[in-house]
Amino acid sequence: MTKLIPIILLLFVVTLLQMSFLPGLMPFGIVPNLAFVIYFCVIFFEDPSRYQDGLMVTIAAGFFLDVFFSPMFGVAIGSLLAIYALVKVSYHFLNDQQGPLLFFSFVILFVIGIVAYSAAIEYATGSPIIGNSAALLVTVAYNLLAACLGFYGYQISIRRSQRTKQLKLL
Amino acid sequence: MNLYLKKQHSLVKNIVVLLIVILVFIGMLNIFQEQVRDSVYRISAPISKSFLNASSNLAGFFEPFLHAKELMQENQTLQQQNQNLAAQVALLEESLHQNQALGQLAQNTKADSFTTVAVHVIGLDAVNGLMLIDKGSDSNITDSMPLISAQKVVYGKVVKVYKGFSQVLLISSKQSLVNVKIQDADPTKAPIYGAIKGSGNLGVYLDLVSTDAEIKPGDVLVTSALEGIFPKDLLVGSITASTKNDLQPFQTARVQAYFDPQNTENLFVITNYKQEK
Numbered sequence: 001m002t003k004l005i006p007i008i009l010l011l012f013v014v015t016l017l018q019m020s021f022l023p024g025l026m027p028f029g030i031v032p033n034l035a036f037v038i039y040f041c042v043i044f045f046e047d048p049s050r051y052q053d054g055l056m057v058t059i060a061a062g063f064f065l066d067v068f069f070s071p072m073f074g075v076a077i078g079s080l081l082a083i084y085a086l087v088k089v090s091y092h093f094l095n096d097q098q099g100p101l102l103f104f105s106f107v108i109l110f111v112i113g114i115v116a117y118s119a120a121i122e123y124a125t126g127s128p129i130i131g132n133s134a135a136l137l138v139t140v141a142y143n144l145l146a147a148c149l150g151f152y153g154y155q156i157s158i159r160r161s162q163r164t165k166q167l168k169l170l
Numbered sequence: 171m172n173l174y175l176k177k178q179h180s181l182v183k184n185i186v187v188l189l190i191v192i193l194v195f196i197g198m199l200n201i202f203q204e205q206v207r208d209s210v211y212r213i214s215a216p217i218s219k220s221f222l223n224a225s226s227n228l229a230g231f232f233e234p235f236l237h238a239k240e241l242m243q244e245n246q247t248l249q250q251q252n253q254n255l256a257a258q259v260a261l262l263e264e265s266l267h268q269n270q271a272l273g274q275l276a277q278n279t280k281a282d283s284f285t286t287v288a289v290h291v292i293g294l295d296a297v298n299g300l301m302l303i304d305k306g307s308d309s310n311i312t313d314s315m316p317l318i319s320a321q322k323v324v325y326g327k328v329v330k331v332y333k334g335f336s337q338v339l340l341i342s343s344k345q346s347l348v349n350v351k352i353q354d355a356d357p358t359k360a361p362i363y364g365a366i367k368g369s370g371n372l373g374v375y376l377d378l379v380s381t382d383a384e385i386k387p388g389d390v391l392v393t394s395a396l397e398g399i400f401p402k403d404l405l406v407g408s409i410t411a412s413t414k415n416d417l418q419p420f421q422t423a424r425v426q427a428y429f430d431p432q433n434t435e436n437l438f439v440i441t442n443y444k445q446e447k
Contacts (some may be wrong), residue, residue: 005291012214013217016214016217017221018216019218019293019294019295019302020217020218020219020221020222020225020292020293020294021221021222021225022225023225023294023296023431023432024222024225024226024228024229024294024433025225025228025229030297030371031296055188058194059195062314065198066199067206067207067210067211068293068295068302069295069298071197071330072200072203073196073200073206074196074199074200075201077196078196081192084172104202121298122298125298126344126345133279133295135370135371139297144282159292168174
């Protein structure tokens, strides 16, 4: 719960970044969906017993994405909840897995998630997704790169926090 | 076994309750959509503006390094154009005196035609061709009002108006269609009409041009006002390459749009345009 408010604030700031700061710098204005990347890292690595935090992050990320990128509320919230459910179901099969297999699962689930989210948003805004598969490919590539950075960043922070806890025990 | 079933039952019950709460929450958000969006935009506008300023400053700093090759090509093209224009200026000077009286009249009627509201860009969704501006119904902005730059370059039209903000559908949106004509110096020629359609990611193309019409790279496209949303003769872009296929009823062309939403802050909404019927 203590981490929830900073994460929600971070989601707000990165949503503003991807709406105002990044489009001017990236080629063709296609920007990585940083809010989605943060949301995905949080739900992928969250402690299964504290699923309420993941749900709150899902709803907060969905709310910000709906406000700025969707014509009606519910499109982003709904798709992020569906992705949350998919990740949680997959978690049963990934339990206690480490290393390359965990990374591989992360990448697969992330790609499925970002494509599903993009399809939902583009369907809601009325733009056909198949008509611009090149843009979709660039979007997935950008997001995957950001997600991989998020994956390793999150793992490093988890290791650090575990080390701090061990020191406290000693 | 009983305990397991009880646990499962409780889990299903929790999920159903949670889904109902979320559905009610989404429903409430949609009912109060305008107020919610307006409040969030109001809070985020100052931060967005600072981010936009920082972005354009940074983009301006890196521009020469990132696009050195393109700049050289552009420089060469501009030099050629400059020479052509110098030759044209010499020719035009002769007819200048004749046209002065007519020009003054046209200028006066033009000056009277638009009332504009100056707006700032506070957000851009390039993929879907949407832009957020910092004025709304408070400034008498309504749906379908055109958005232009100081150079009379058309950007798009207002599609959603909130109290202090508006959403603009850019001409690069796949849902956008703007009727245009090719600007021709020769008034005896029949005008060539077409439609500018958005291809997403800030790209546009020219469509619905008759196969008999002769279009060539460099032709300048201006609005024709046929759809009744955009006034006549606003700049849209120039043709870079045309595609003619005998099997298709119309020819299309690639277009370099004049608008630059990634590096624009100040734009104008035309508030009083109404097409004469």
